[in-house]
Amino acid sequence: MGILRTAGHWGAYRVHPAENGKVRLEADEGDRDPSPIGPSMAAVQDTLRVGYPMVRAGYLRAPEESDGTGRGYEPFVRVSWEYAIELASDALLRAKKESGNQSIYAGSYGWASAGRFHHALSQLHRFMNGFGGYTASTNTYSTAAAEVILPHVIGNRVNALHQSPRWVQVAESCELFVAFGGLALKNSQINESHVGRHGVRGHLDACRDSGVSFVNVSPQRDDVAADLDAQWMATRPNTDTALMLGLAYHLWEHGKVDYAFLERCTVGFDRFRPYLTGECDGIPKSPAWASSITGIPAANIALLAERMATHRTMISVAWSLQRADRGEQPYWMGIVLAAMLGQIGRRGAGIGFGYAGMNGIGEPLTPFKWGSLPQGHNPVSPPIPVARVADMLLNPGGQCSYNGLELTYPDIRLIYWAGGNPFHHHQDLNRLEKAWSRPETIIVNEPWWTPVARRADIVFPVTTALERNDISCGSQDRFISPMHQALEPYGASRSDFEIFSNLAESLGFGESFSEGRDELEWVKHLYETSRVRADACGVSLPDFDTFWDGGQLDIPMDDAGVTPLEEFARAPEAHPLDTPTGKIEIYSQTIARMTHPAIPPHPTWAEPYEWLGGSEAKEYPLHLVSNQPARRLHSQGDHGPFSVGGKIHGHEPARLNPADAGSRGIADGDIVRLYNARGACLCGAKLTEDVMPGVVQLSTGAWPDMTTSDDGQWLEIHGNPNVLTRDQGCSPLSQGPSPLTTLVEVERFDATKISLKPFESPLIATG
Ligand SMILES: Nc1nc2c(c(=O)[nH]1)N[C@H]1C(S)=C(S)[C@@H](COP(=O)(O)OP(=O)(O)OC[C@H]3O[C@@H](n4cnc5c(=O)[nH]c(N)nc54)[C@H](O)[C@@H]3O)O[C@H]1N2
Numbered sequence: 001m002g003i004l005r006t007a008g009h010w011g012a013y014r015v016h017p018a019e020n021g022k023v024r025l026e027a028d029e030g031d032r033d034p035s036p037i038g039p040s041m042a043a044v045q046d047t048l049r050v051g052y053p054m055v056r057a058g059y060l061r062a063p064e065e066s067d068g069t070g071r072g073y074e075p076f077v078r079v080s081w082e083y084a085i086e087l088a089s090d091a092l093l094r095a096k097k098e099s100g101n102q103s104i105y106a107g108s109y110g111w112a113s114a115g116r117f118h119h120a121l122s123q124l125h126r127f128m129n130g131f132g133g134y135t136a137s138t139n140t141y142s143t144a145a146a147e148v149i150l151p152h153v154i155g156n157r158v159n160a161l162h163q164s165p166r167w168v169q170v171a172e173s174c175e176l177f178v179a180f181g182g183l184a185l186k187n188s189q190i191n192e193s194h195v196g197r198h199g200v201r202g203h204l205d206a207c208r209d210s211g212v213s214f215v216n217v218s219p220q221r222d223d224v225a226a227d228l229d230a231q232w233m234a235t236r237p238n239t240d241t242a243l244m245l246g247l248a249y250h251l252w253e254h255g256k257v258d259y260a261f262l263e264r265c266t267v268g269f270d271r272f273r274p275y276l277t278g279e280c281d282g283i284p285k286s287p288a289w290a291s292s293i294t295g296i297p298a299a300n301i302a303l304l305a306e307r308m309a310t311h312r313t314m315i316s317v318a319w320s321l322q323r324a325d326r327g328e329q330p331y332w333m334g335i336v337l338a339a340m341l342g343q344i345g346r347r348g349a350g351i352g353f354g355y356a357g358m359n360g361i362g363e364p365l366t367p368f369k370w371g372s373l374p375q376g377h378n379p380v381s382p383p384i385p386v387a388r389v390a391d392m393l394l395n396p397g398g399q400c401s402y403n404g405l406e407l408t409y410p411d412i413r414l415i416y417w418a419g420g421n422p423f424h425h426h427q428d429l430n431r432l433e434k435a436w437s438r439p440e441t442i443i444v445n446e447p448w449w450t451p452v453a454r455r456a457d458i459v460f461p462v463t464t465a466l467e468r469n470d471i472s473c474g475s476q477d478r479f480i481s482p483m484h485q486a487l488e489p490y491g492a493s494r495s496d497f498e499i500f501s502n503l504a505e506s507l508g509f510g511e512s513f514s515e516g517r518d519e520l521e522w523v524k525h526l527y528e529t530s531r532v533r534a535d536a537c538g539v540s541l542p543d544f545d546t547f548w549d550g551g552q553l554d555i556p557m558d559d560a561g562v563t564p565l566e567e568f569a570r571a572p573e574a575h576p577l578d579t580p581t582g583k584i585e586i587y588s589q590t591i592a593r594m595t596h597p598a599i600p601p602h603p604t605w606a607e608p609y610e611w612l613g614g615s616e617a618k619e620y621p622l623h624l625v626s627n628q629p630a631r632r633l634h635s636q637g638d639h640g641p642f643s644v645g646g647k648i649h650g651h652e653p654a655r656l657n658p659a660d661a662g663s664r665g666i667a668d669g670d671i672v673r674l675y676n677a678r679g680a681c682l683c684g685a686k687l688t689e690d691v692m693p694g695v696v697q698l699s700t701g702a703w704p705d706m707t708t709s710d711d712g713q714w715l716e717i718h719g720n721p722n723v724l725t726r727d728q729g730c731s732p733l734s735q736g737p738s739p740l741t742t743l744v745e746v747e748r749f750d751a752t753k754i755s756l757k758p759f760e761s762p763l764i765a766t767g
Pocket residue numbers: 109110111112113118120141142143323418419420421422424425426445446447448450462463464465496626627628633634635636700721722725739740
């Protein structure tokens with residue numbers, strides 16, 4: 001074997017041996033904008049690892065009568081693999097026999113690690129299906145509201161969330177790029193699969209060089225790279241729907257609506273117009289009205305509408321906008337605004353979702369599907385909206401409205417989590433902590449002693465990507481890369497595949513789970529499946545050995561190709577959308593039939609449950625923007641040097657405007673307490689004019705470090721925003737998470753008595 005290679009969500013790398021048996025990662029040749037997250041992850045391959053199967057002491061004493069309130073506090077006891085597998089098998093069998101497979105929750109959301117074969121969730125779901133099924137989750141924390149609203153408005157076929165008009169075409173043809181939620185370069189460092197080459201910086205350079213004008217509609221100035229000279233329209237968080245309505249009103253008032261496009265490609269403008277003009281409710285959604293809600297001067301709104309009508313315009317809507325109360329609305333209204341401009345389907349113009357949210361957005365899709373681990377069939381239904389997990393645990397038998405359905409929550413007795421960290425990603429962690437104490441058994445597969453591993457009954461230690469063989473590829477990346485095993489497994493850790501093979505063996509379906517293949521045989525099988533599919537599309541891939549010993553392969557992709565929405569806009573009769581009418585639905589009969597007051601049949605502005613313009617702001621006058629971290633992927637690698645290097649006295653930085661800091665006596669570098677009625681956390685203050693007044697920004701992913709404060713309340717002392725966010729669905733339509741709708745207050749905090757220990761292994765008792 002020549003050069004060893006690996007890949008992660010943050011890039012593709014060559015692996016070099018380093019001191020103390022460690023490895024050093026060097027960005028793959030050709031990646032001109034590599035991410036430091038990869039090398040930082042490599043530095044913690046042996047830090048805070050779970051080395052052996054571990055069982056919570058109270059659970060070990062009495063698995064059948066365990067008290068879940070001890071989770072997260074009691075010490076763990078090291079056990080043998082045989083015993084751990086037996087305990088987990090017994091628990092699975094007990095739940096199945098006494099309450100049926102529905103009582104097992106394996107919705108297990110999370111990003112795990114890159115690698116087509118060792119994808120933790122695919123392994124878990126294949127295993128659970130072999131066992132007779134499980135309660136699953138539906139939609140994602142990233143884009144749940146969009147995943148539910150877009151099919152109603154533009155259908156599924158266009159796959160709009162992953163098929164935004166191509167970057168190359170934007171650079172060639174777009175004149176005005178209006179970025180709702182910005183284009184944060186930090187977010188484009190990663191991908192759902194791996195990142196072969198970081199391309200967004202280059203695309204933005206090309207846009208700048210060809211004279212594209214950028215407008216950054218966001219509470220943060222630095223959501224768009226400084227050298228793009230974007231016009232910053234600082235908007236109150238969660239008011240984008242109102243702003244879009246104001247822009248739409250101006251177009252209508254000044255005869256700038258493309259009625260021919262509306263006639264040809266949409267339905268329902270006639271039912272939406274009375275709302276826009278105020279005919280039906282007495283409130284014209286004028287720029288002046290939008291100004292009173294967004295805080296943006298009316299003249300600027302009118303001016304932007306004029307520019308949009310006279311330039312080839314891309315309306316870009318970041319995913320963050322829909323991770324909020326009524327997050328479906330800005331997505332729907334963005335499409336209506338683009339339709340009124342009549343530019344949907346024109347090269348480099350129209351509407352795009354999630355630009356710069358990941359490296360792959362705005363890239364073409366691979367022309368064939370990569371091989372993947374077969375999942376089998378899950379006979380258990382319904383799946384539960386992913387962010388309703390705490391509701392489900394707290395309310396067995398309770399009802400949940402979702403996309404026109406009434407779901408009943410199952411009674412969950414066992415949770416199996418692999419590849420995610422709900423104790424960073426879920427909202428209102430204090431509430432989740434209560435919900436988490438309910439089930440009888442919680443099993444977690446994890447490489448590190450993360451907050452969720454620490455709250456399990458049985459922890460199976462998992463190898464990392466550097467300790468196993470795999471391939472990395474994905475539909476939005478033109479590269480496929482080998483992932484070679486570069487390190488011996490840490491301690492007694494095993495891959496998720498081995499763990500589930502062991503469990504399946506113990507439960508009597510070992511052969512059907514593994515199909516008699518070992519790791520490398522599976523990797524080869526997935527590669528060969530891909531090779532056959534590629535061949536059918538005229539793409540020739542080398543044989544496995546050549547690929548395995550070589551570097552990344554570059555798959556030819558069609559940059560100039562037509563996107564499905566472009567095809568539709570050119571010839572809507574020949575290429576109808578798969579909406580009920582075949583057209584863009586400005587008014588949806590399907591949603592109207594749901595007859596729910598919180599789910600209007602056309603885009604509508606409604607006040608979020610808490611926001612800067614509402615009465616709640618009297619007590620908690622700052623809007624918390626908990627966005628994605630620049631120095632890690634979610635909570636992964638928070639203990640790595642790159643993430644730790646960004647902390648302030650060990651706390652996660654919270655950025656706020658000097659005006660807000662000054663009025664509270666807060667100086668740069670102070671420890672501050674962010675709080676509201678749901679919880680409180682400690683952060684390091686960072687003052688910057690890049691954050692608009694009235695807003696505090698705190699990235700997600702700091703490992704929660706819980707303690708009790710003087711008043712007996714829970715205090716999170718590391719800086720995790722999810723002790724402050726509300727655990728409420730966006731609406732009964734999508735039930736998506738709404739963390740970006742959160743108000744807080746901030747004060748200086750005397751942290752002299754605080755002992756910060758977010759990165760510690762739990763106590764290990766001798767068994
Ligand atoms: N307030 C607020 N909260 C948010 C968001 C927000 O904007 N604001 N964003 C949300 C979004 S968009 C997302 S996607 C979620 C992200 O939430 P998650 O995807 O849950 O976050 P990660 O930190 O990536 O968790 C992955 C876990 O998998 C583990 N892991 C890695 N490799 C393997 C493996 O091979 N096997 C196993 N078994 N485990 C492995 C890692 O150690 C880590 O603990 O957070 C959501 N939460």
